[in-house]
Amino acid sequence: MKPADISLTACSYTHVLEIISNKWTALVIYSLEEGTIRYGEIKKRIEGISQKMLTQTLRQLERDGLVTRKVTPSVPPIVDYTLTPLGKTLIPCMKMLKEWAAEHYPSVQQARVSYELSEENGEVRQLES
Amino acid sequence: MKPADISLTACSYTHVLEIISNKWTALVIYSLEEGTIRYGEIKKRIEGISQKMLTQTLRQLERDGLVTRKVTPSVPPIVDYTLTPLGKTLIPCMKMLKEWAAEHYPSVQQARVSYELSEENGEVRQLES
DNA sequence: CGGGATCCTGCATGATACTG
DNA sequence: CAGTATCATGCAGGATCCCG
Numbered sequence: 402m403k404p405a406d407i408s409l410t411a412c413s414y415t416h417v418l419e420i421i422s423n424k425w426t427a428l429v430i431y432s433l434e435e436g437t438i439r440y441g442e443i444k445k446r447i448e449g450i451s452q453k454m455l456t457q458t459l460r461q462l463e464r465d466g467l468v469t470r471k472v473t474p475s476v477p478p479i480v481d482y483t484l485t486p487l488g489k490t491l492i493p494c495m496k497m498l499k500e501w502a503a504e505h506y507p508s509v510q511q512a513r514v515s516y517e518l519s520e521e522n523g524e525v526r527q528l529e530s
Numbered sequence: 531m532k533p534a535d536i537s538l539t540a541c542s543y544t545h546v547l548e549i550i551s552n553k554w555t556a557l558v559i560y561s562l563e564e565g566t567i568r569y570g571e572i573k574k575r576i577e578g579i580s581q582k583m584l585t586q587t588l589r590q591l592e593r594d595g596l597v598t599r600k601v602t603p604s605v606p607p608i609v610d611y612t613l614t615p616l617g618k619t620l621i622p623c624m625k626m627l628k629e630w631a632a633e634h635y636p637s638v639q640q641a642r643v644s645y646e647l648s649e650e651n652g653e654v655r656q657l658e659s
Numbered sequence: 660c661g662g663g664a665t666c667c668t669g670c671a672t673g674a675t676a677c678t679g
Numbered sequence: 680c681a682g683t684a685t686c687a688t689g690c691a692g693g694a695t696c697c698c699g
Contacts, residue, residue, distance in 0.1 A: 424672070477681075
Protein backbone atom coordinates (compact mmCIF):
# COMPACT_ATOMS: atom_id res chain seq x y z
CA MET A 402 0.00 0.00 0.00
CA LYS A 403 2.57 2.51 -1.06
CA PRO A 404 1.95 5.90 -2.56
CA ALA A 405 2.35 6.43 -6.30
CA ASP A 406 6.06 6.14 -6.60
CA ILE A 407 7.48 4.03 -9.38
CA SER A 408 9.18 6.29 -11.84
CA LEU A 409 10.50 5.17 -15.20
CA THR A 410 13.51 7.43 -15.12
CA ALA A 411 14.36 6.77 -11.49
CA CYS A 412 13.97 3.02 -11.41
CA SER A 413 17.17 1.02 -11.47
CA TYR A 414 15.65 -1.74 -13.54
CA THR A 415 15.17 0.70 -16.35
CA HIS A 416 18.78 1.78 -16.23
CA VAL A 417 20.14 -1.67 -16.95
CA LEU A 418 17.56 -2.32 -19.59
CA GLU A 419 18.43 0.96 -21.22
CA ILE A 420 21.89 -0.53 -21.74
CA ILE A 421 21.28 -4.14 -22.67
CA SER A 422 17.78 -4.25 -24.07
CA ASN A 423 18.68 -3.35 -27.64
CA LYS A 424 18.25 -6.10 -30.14
CA TRP A 425 21.95 -6.96 -30.43
CA THR A 426 23.71 -5.66 -27.33
CA ALA A 427 23.37 -8.82 -25.30
CA LEU A 428 24.69 -10.94 -28.13
CA VAL A 429 27.67 -8.68 -28.68
CA ILE A 430 28.60 -8.80 -25.01
CA TYR A 431 28.18 -12.54 -25.17
CA SER A 432 30.61 -12.74 -28.08
CA LEU A 433 33.16 -10.79 -26.05
CA GLU A 434 32.92 -12.91 -22.93
CA GLU A 435 35.97 -15.00 -23.71
CA GLY A 436 38.30 -12.11 -24.42
CA THR A 437 39.50 -9.79 -27.14
CA ILE A 438 38.29 -10.34 -30.66
CA ARG A 439 38.21 -8.44 -33.92
CA TYR A 440 35.31 -6.68 -35.54
CA GLY A 441 35.07 -9.21 -38.33
CA GLU A 442 35.14 -12.07 -35.86
CA ILE A 443 32.19 -10.67 -33.96
CA LYS A 444 30.29 -10.20 -37.16
CA LYS A 445 30.99 -13.76 -38.22
CA ARG A 446 29.88 -15.08 -34.86
CA ILE A 447 26.58 -13.29 -34.66
CA GLU A 448 24.12 -14.61 -37.17
CA GLY A 449 22.28 -11.99 -39.17
CA ILE A 450 23.75 -8.79 -37.76
CA SER A 451 24.47 -6.00 -40.23
CA GLN A 452 27.62 -3.86 -40.20
CA LYS A 453 25.57 -0.87 -39.29
CA MET A 454 23.98 -2.48 -36.27
CA LEU A 455 27.19 -4.08 -35.09
CA THR A 456 29.08 -0.80 -35.33
CA GLN A 457 26.29 1.10 -33.66
CA THR A 458 26.04 -1.40 -30.84
CA LEU A 459 29.78 -1.39 -30.28
CA ARG A 460 29.84 2.40 -30.21
CA GLN A 461 27.16 2.44 -27.57
CA LEU A 462 29.01 -0.09 -25.48
CA GLU A 463 32.20 1.92 -25.86
CA ARG A 464 30.43 5.10 -24.94
CA ASP A 465 29.00 3.41 -21.86
CA GLY A 466 32.48 2.33 -20.80
CA LEU A 467 31.70 -1.36 -21.17
CA VAL A 468 33.95 -2.10 -24.12
CA THR A 469 37.39 -0.98 -25.23
CA ARG A 470 38.17 -0.32 -28.87
CA LYS A 471 41.77 -0.70 -30.00
CA VAL A 472 42.76 0.38 -33.48
CA THR A 473 45.96 -0.89 -35.08
CA PRO A 474 46.52 1.43 -38.03
CA SER A 475 47.80 -1.00 -40.62
CA VAL A 476 46.54 -1.71 -44.12
CA PRO A 477 44.07 -3.25 -43.90
CA PRO A 478 43.24 -1.95 -40.42
CA ILE A 479 42.80 -4.16 -37.38
CA VAL A 480 40.27 -3.25 -34.73
CA ASP A 481 39.99 -5.25 -31.52
CA TYR A 482 37.24 -5.09 -28.95
CA THR A 483 37.51 -6.10 -25.32
CA LEU A 484 35.21 -5.94 -22.34
CA THR A 485 36.35 -3.40 -19.76
CA PRO A 486 36.39 -4.36 -16.07
CA LEU A 487 33.07 -2.53 -15.83
CA GLY A 488 31.78 -4.49 -18.78
CA LYS A 489 32.79 -7.73 -17.16
CA THR A 490 30.65 -6.98 -14.13
CA LEU A 491 27.69 -7.51 -16.41
CA ILE A 492 28.58 -11.13 -17.08
CA PRO A 493 27.10 -12.55 -13.85
CA CYS A 494 23.86 -10.72 -14.57
CA MET A 495 23.72 -12.07 -18.08
CA LYS A 496 24.47 -15.54 -16.83
CA MET A 497 21.59 -15.29 -14.46
CA LEU A 498 19.25 -14.21 -17.21
CA LYS A 499 20.55 -17.05 -19.31
CA GLU A 500 19.87 -19.54 -16.57
CA TRP A 501 16.42 -18.18 -15.99
CA ALA A 502 15.63 -18.61 -19.65
CA ALA A 503 17.05 -22.11 -19.75
CA GLU A 504 14.95 -23.08 -16.76
CA HIS A 505 11.72 -21.21 -17.32
CA TYR A 506 11.38 -20.13 -20.92
CA PRO A 507 9.84 -23.46 -21.93
CA SER A 508 7.05 -22.75 -19.43
CA VAL A 509 6.53 -19.37 -21.01
CA GLN A 510 6.23 -20.88 -24.45
CA GLN A 511 3.79 -23.41 -23.11
CA ALA A 512 1.74 -20.65 -21.51
CA ARG A 513 1.61 -18.85 -24.83
CA VAL A 514 0.28 -21.87 -26.61
CA SER A 515 -2.37 -22.42 -23.95
CA TYR A 516 -3.32 -18.78 -24.15
CA GLU A 517 -3.86 -18.90 -27.87
CA LEU A 518 -5.89 -22.07 -27.57
CA SER A 519 -8.24 -20.57 -25.01
CA GLU A 520 -8.58 -17.56 -27.29
CA GLU A 521 -9.75 -19.69 -30.19
CA ASN A 522 -12.41 -21.28 -28.03
CA GLY A 523 -14.91 -19.48 -25.86
CA GLU A 524 -12.19 -17.82 -23.76
CA VAL A 525 -14.19 -15.61 -21.37
CA ARG A 526 -16.02 -18.19 -19.31
CA GLN A 527 -14.95 -17.53 -15.75
CA LEU A 528 -17.97 -17.08 -13.50
CA GLU A 529 -20.53 -16.91 -16.30
CA SER A 530 -23.29 -17.13 -13.71
CA MET B 531 37.89 -19.16 -32.03
CA LYS B 532 34.47 -20.63 -32.42
CA PRO B 533 32.57 -20.95 -35.64
CA ALA B 534 29.79 -18.52 -36.47
CA ASP B 535 27.22 -19.58 -33.96
CA ILE B 536 25.39 -16.93 -32.01
CA SER B 537 21.84 -16.84 -33.19
CA LEU B 538 19.35 -14.19 -32.17
CA THR B 539 16.43 -16.57 -32.04
CA ALA B 540 18.31 -19.38 -30.34
CA CYS B 541 20.15 -17.39 -27.66
CA SER B 542 18.73 -17.57 -24.18
CA TYR B 543 19.63 -13.98 -23.40
CA THR B 544 17.29 -12.86 -26.11
CA HIS B 545 14.43 -14.91 -24.72
CA VAL B 546 14.42 -13.15 -21.39
CA LEU B 547 14.84 -9.77 -22.96
CA GLU B 548 11.97 -10.53 -25.29
CA ILE B 549 9.86 -10.75 -22.14
CA ILE B 550 11.10 -7.97 -19.90
CA SER B 551 12.69 -5.44 -22.22
CA ASN B 552 9.55 -3.53 -23.08
CA LYS B 553 9.37 -0.05 -21.73
CA TRP B 554 7.01 -0.87 -18.87
CA THR B 555 7.17 -4.59 -18.19
CA ALA B 556 9.87 -4.44 -15.55
CA LEU B 557 8.05 -1.69 -13.69
CA VAL B 558 4.77 -3.59 -13.74
CA ILE B 559 6.42 -6.71 -12.36
CA TYR B 560 8.05 -4.53 -9.77
CA SER B 561 4.68 -3.15 -8.71
CA LEU B 562 3.40 -6.69 -8.28
CA GLU B 563 6.28 -7.91 -6.15
CA GLU B 564 4.47 -7.45 -2.89
CA GLY B 565 1.30 -9.26 -3.83
CA THR B 566 -2.08 -8.89 -5.45
CA ILE B 567 -3.18 -5.43 -6.44
CA ARG B 568 -5.84 -3.87 -8.62
CA TYR B 569 -5.51 -2.35 -12.05
CA GLY B 570 -6.06 1.14 -10.80
CA GLU B 571 -3.52 0.68 -8.05
CA ILE B 572 -0.83 -0.33 -10.52
CA LYS B 573 -1.64 2.65 -12.65
CA LYS B 574 -1.42 4.98 -9.71
CA ARG B 575 1.91 3.53 -8.69
CA ILE B 576 3.65 3.77 -12.01
CA GLU B 577 4.33 7.31 -12.97
CA GLY B 578 3.38 8.24 -16.50
CA ILE B 579 1.98 4.97 -17.80
CA SER B 580 -1.09 5.17 -20.02
CA GLN B 581 -4.06 2.80 -19.77
CA LYS B 582 -3.22 1.40 -23.13
CA MET B 583 0.33 0.51 -22.26
CA LEU B 584 -0.58 -0.83 -18.84
CA THR B 585 -3.29 -3.04 -20.26
CA GLN B 586 -1.07 -4.19 -23.09
CA THR B 587 1.78 -4.98 -20.74
CA LEU B 588 -0.48 -6.90 -18.39
CA ARG B 589 -1.94 -8.88 -21.28
CA GLN B 590 1.52 -9.89 -22.40
CA LEU B 591 2.48 -10.92 -18.91
CA GLU B 592 -0.73 -12.89 -18.61
CA ARG B 593 -0.17 -14.54 -21.93
CA ASP B 594 3.36 -15.48 -20.90
CA GLY B 595 2.03 -17.11 -17.75
CA LEU B 596 3.74 -14.62 -15.46
CA VAL B 597 0.67 -12.90 -14.11
CA THR B 598 -2.82 -13.96 -13.12
CA ARG B 599 -5.84 -11.81 -13.89
CA LYS B 600 -8.86 -12.19 -11.66
CA VAL B 601 -12.09 -10.46 -12.59
CA THR B 602 -14.81 -9.85 -10.02
CA PRO B 603 -17.90 -8.98 -12.05
CA SER B 604 -19.44 -6.29 -9.93
CA VAL B 605 -20.44 -2.77 -10.88
CA PRO B 606 -18.00 -1.20 -11.19
CA PRO B 607 -15.80 -4.22 -11.93
CA ILE B 608 -12.81 -5.21 -9.85
CA VAL B 609 -9.75 -6.67 -11.56
CA ASP B 610 -6.84 -8.00 -9.54
CA TYR B 611 -3.42 -8.97 -10.79
CA THR B 612 -0.99 -11.35 -9.12
CA LEU B 613 2.37 -12.81 -10.03
CA THR B 614 2.18 -16.53 -10.76
CA PRO B 615 4.78 -18.87 -9.28
CA LEU B 616 6.51 -18.67 -12.65
CA GLY B 617 6.36 -14.91 -12.52
CA LYS B 618 7.90 -14.89 -9.07
CA THR B 619 10.95 -16.76 -10.35
CA LEU B 620 11.81 -13.58 -12.20
CA ILE B 621 12.19 -11.57 -9.02
CA PRO B 622 15.72 -12.74 -8.19
CA CYS B 623 16.82 -11.86 -11.71
CA MET B 624 15.30 -8.44 -11.45
CA LYS B 625 16.91 -7.91 -8.08
CA MET B 626 20.27 -8.75 -9.59
CA LEU B 627 19.75 -6.26 -12.39
CA LYS B 628 18.69 -3.71 -9.84
CA GLU B 629 21.80 -4.27 -7.80
CA TRP B 630 24.01 -4.06 -10.84
CA ALA B 631 22.49 -0.71 -11.71
CA ALA B 632 22.83 0.58 -8.17
CA GLU B 633 26.48 -0.39 -8.12
CA HIS B 634 27.63 0.34 -11.64
CA TYR B 635 25.26 2.70 -13.37
CA PRO B 636 27.02 5.75 -11.97
CA SER B 637 30.17 4.56 -13.72
CA VAL B 638 28.26 4.26 -16.96
CA GLN B 639 26.96 7.79 -16.64
CA GLN B 640 30.47 8.98 -15.94
CA ALA B 641 31.77 7.14 -18.98
CA ARG B 642 29.14 8.84 -21.10
CA VAL B 643 30.17 12.26 -19.95
CA SER B 644 33.84 11.51 -20.62
CA TYR B 645 32.94 10.20 -24.04
CA GLU B 646 31.10 13.33 -25.02
CA LEU B 647 33.93 15.49 -23.77
CA SER B 648 36.53 13.65 -25.85
CA GLU B 649 34.23 14.02 -28.83
CA GLU B 650 34.11 17.79 -28.50
CA ASN B 651 37.90 17.94 -28.50
CA GLY B 652 40.22 16.31 -30.98
CA GLU B 653 38.94 12.79 -30.22
CA VAL B 654 40.95 10.62 -32.68
CA ARG B 655 44.44 11.03 -31.36
CA GLN B 656 45.59 7.54 -30.59
CA LEU B 657 48.92 6.83 -32.31
CA GLU B 658 48.88 9.90 -34.53
CA SER B 659 52.47 9.10 -35.48
C1' DC C 660 -13.60 0.94 -13.01
C1' DG C 661 -11.20 -1.26 -16.41
C1' DG C 662 -10.81 -1.53 -20.31
C1' DG C 663 -11.36 -1.63 -26.25
C1' DA C 664 -10.68 0.65 -30.83
C1' DT C 665 -8.37 4.04 -33.61
C1' DC C 666 -5.15 7.12 -35.32
C1' DC C 667 -0.67 9.10 -35.34
C1' DT C 668 4.40 9.60 -34.66
C1' DG C 669 9.34 8.75 -33.80
C1' DC C 670 12.87 5.85 -33.32
C1' DA C 671 15.07 1.36 -33.81
C1' DT C 672 16.29 -1.53 -37.30
C1' DG C 673 17.49 -2.84 -41.97
C1' DA C 674 19.23 -2.65 -47.10
C1' DT C 675 22.32 -0.66 -50.04
C1' DA C 676 26.22 1.80 -51.78
C1' DC C 677 30.62 4.01 -51.06
C1' DT C 678 35.55 4.70 -48.67
C1' DG C 679 40.50 5.13 -46.30
C1' DC D 680 38.98 -4.77 -43.10
C1' DA D 681 36.23 -1.86 -40.76
C1' DG D 682 33.77 1.16 -41.18
C1' DT D 683 30.43 5.88 -42.85
C1' DA D 684 26.39 7.79 -45.26
C1' DT D 685 21.84 7.65 -46.99
C1' DC D 686 17.32 6.09 -47.55
C1' DA D 687 13.41 3.20 -46.41
C1' DT D 688 10.09 0.94 -43.00
C1' DG D 689 7.77 -1.30 -39.31
C1' DC D 690 6.43 -1.46 -34.94
C1' DA D 691 6.50 0.27 -30.06
C1' DG D 692 4.51 3.67 -27.78
C1' DG D 693 1.36 7.68 -26.92
C1' DA D 694 -3.10 10.57 -27.37
C1' DT D 695 -7.83 10.42 -27.68
C1' DC D 696 -12.53 8.82 -27.65
C1' DC D 697 -15.86 5.35 -26.59
C1' DC D 698 -18.13 1.38 -23.86
C1' DG D 699 -20.39 -2.24 -20.34
